[in-house]
Amino acid sequence: MPAYIAEEIALRIARGILHPNEHLVELAIAEEFKTSRAPVREALLMLEKDKLVQKVPHRGFVVKKFSKDEIHQLYDATFRLEEIAIQKAITNATQDDIERLEQILLDQESAIDNEDIVDFYELNEDFHAQILAIANNQFITDMHQSLRRSSRPLSFLNMGQGKNMLLSYQEHTKQFEAIKNKDVAAGVNAIREQEERSLKTLDIFYAI
Structure with missing residues (x-):
């Protein structure tokens, strides 16, 4: 499940559905994919490793904006x-x-x-x-x-x-x-x- 969620989010970022600096709300993602927050957190950590998202203090994960x-x-x-x-x-x-x-x-x-x-x-x-x-x-x-x-x-x-x-x-x-x-x-x-x-x-x- 985490790999599937990560791939779906990655595709949305690639296609411009999700924009740089957009907040990724774990609860909303969990509800969409009908799962708990644990697989979502794991998926976001996978995306962070790929440098597609980043963790921001007091906000959680956001879509990465490249310099x-x-x-x-x-x-x-x-x-x-x-x-x-x-x-x-x-x-x-x-x-x-x-x-x-x-x-x-x-x-x-x-x-x-x-x-x-x-x-x-x-x-x-x-x-x-x-x-x-x-x-x-x-x-x-x-x-x-x-x-x-x-x-x-x-x-x-x-x-x-x-x-x-x-x-x-x-x-x-x-x-x-x-x-x-x-x-x-x-x-x-x-x-x-x-x-x-x-x-x-x-x-x-x-x-x-």
């Missing part, structure tokens, strides 16, 4: 891991791996055509998870998953701006081509291009 510096540090760590992962994926990728990545890109095209940001976001996570799986380093995977959980609301916000879904798809296509052609330099450049574009968007919303 600009925190975002840059978070993205620096995330994208450095992705650079390592894509280099390992380029070495390890089989034809089946290539075909799975290609199918995710085709599904992303459909999500863009349908203007379905929720579907595109999930496919975005699938794309990165597939590259991590090909890289085949569990320590990198675990660290990356933790960072991606923390950045979910930022990623969702990012993708909803302007042409960012299309730009993200184009960046993923470059990463895919780099893996397919075993071009390490192109893969790293594509990762850095995505990082730069993402931070430019987020800097508009998080100026401090």
